[in-house]
Amino acid sequence: MQQPPLDDIRARFAAAPWEAIAPTSLGVARKVPSMLSETERKLYFWAARDWAQGRGAIVDLGCFAGGSTACLAEGQRQAGHGAPIHGYDRFTATSGVKKRVLQPAGIPPFRGRDILPVAQALLSPWSDRVTLHPGEIEENGWHGGPIEILVLDACKSTEAIDRMSQTFYPALIAGGALVIQQDYFHWRQPWIAAQMERLADHFVPLAPCPDSTMIFFCRKPPDAAALVRAACTRMRDKDLIAGVQSARARLAGFGMTDRFDHMIAAIRANPGQRIAWRFERP
Ligand SMILES: C[S@@+](CC[C@H](N)C(=O)[O-])C[C@H]1O[C@@H](n2cnc3c(N)ncnc32)[C@H](O)[C@@H]1O
Structure with missing residues (x-):
């Protein structure tokens, strides 16, 4: 199916139509515990309901x-599409995360770190369309054909972002796929902005979504050579800083300059660090 001109797509996202969605439109997906902001949940729902055309997987x-998967699945269900939805995670949670995120959402306390049975139960309203892939994402791979919406919320190290992009980006639908970078503006993960700068010929920035998300349109999926050139594991601190500075200039119109400044300060305060949770606040 033909996509409208890029300027029309930009204008559509600039209007942030997901913000006007009533939370009740998400139905039971609202009740599934999530670390996302309410606006991000509405974005995921909107992307699956109003952007996706059922041409590829989510x-x-x-x-x-x-x-997040519930918001995507409910949006797709309401749109009447049936493309497969794949959720990847190691499906473990510490006792702190269980107390902070699961119990306030009504999940009774349980023993152990395994949350796969919880996720399966919570996603049961959409089990006909959702497949879960427990384990390390980097080791699970992708064998599912074209991708229309790709959400990344696990690029917590340079090694992870390189392996995930090499696995999933080549399957993105040219001139049709959205890439939703959940942690794009997170100061602990400056490699996401730096990598997207090196892939600027492939991805068009469309809109930020608070708290930390940036949405991109896939003009053409990067091939293996482009992904090698964009690899973050080989970037020195000065390359990372240059990448973030480039993003700061290119995305200036989105009003997020202070978030890029925070990333640069974080790189300077954490020389050589490439794992998000080890970053100290600058
Ligand atoms: C911020 S949370 C995701 C929040 C989720 N999207 C939601 O709606 O609540 C990040 C998740 O990524 C998972 N993760 C991070 N790195 C991973 C990896 N390399 N392989 C598998 N899962 C990973 C973690 O287990 C964690 O559940």
């Missing part, structure tokens, strides 16, 4: 207990 990398 892939959620880092779905935790299923909150």
Whole structure:
């Protein structure tokens, strides 16, 4: 199916139509615990309901207990499409995360770290369309054909982002796929902005979505050579900083300059660090 001109797509996203969606439109998906902001949940729902045309899979990398996947699945259900939805996670949670995220959402306390049964139960309203892939995303791979929406919320190290992009980006639908970078503006993960700059010929920035998301349109999927050139594991700190500075300039119109400044300060305060959770606040 033909997509409208890029300027029309940009204008559509600039209007942030997901913001006007009533939370009740998400139905039971609202009840599935999530680490996302309410606006991000509405974005996921909107993307699956109003952007996707059912031309390819919806892939959620880092779905935790299923909150993000539920929003995508409910949006797709309401649109009447049937493309497969794939949720990837190691499906484990510490006792702190269980207390902070699961119990307030009504999940009774349980023993152990395994949350796969919880996610399966929470996603049961959409079990006809959702397949879960427990384990390390980097080791699970992709064998599912074209991808129309790719959500990334697990690029917590340079090694992870390189392996995930090499696995999933080549399957993106040219001139049709959305890439939703959940942690794009997170100061602990500056490699996401740096990598997207090196892939600027392939992805068009469309809109930010608070708290930390940036949405991109896939003009053409990167091939293996482009992904090698964009690899983050080989970037020195000065390359990372240059990448973030480039993103700061290119995305200036989105009003997120302070978030890029925070990333640059974080790189300077954490020399050589490439794992998000080890970053110290600058
Ligand atoms: C911020 S949480 C995701 C939140 C989720 N989208 C939601 O709606 O609540 C990030 C998730 O990514 C998962 N994750 C991070 N790195 C991973 C990896 N390399 N392989 C598998 N899962 C990973 C974590 O287990 C965690 O559940």
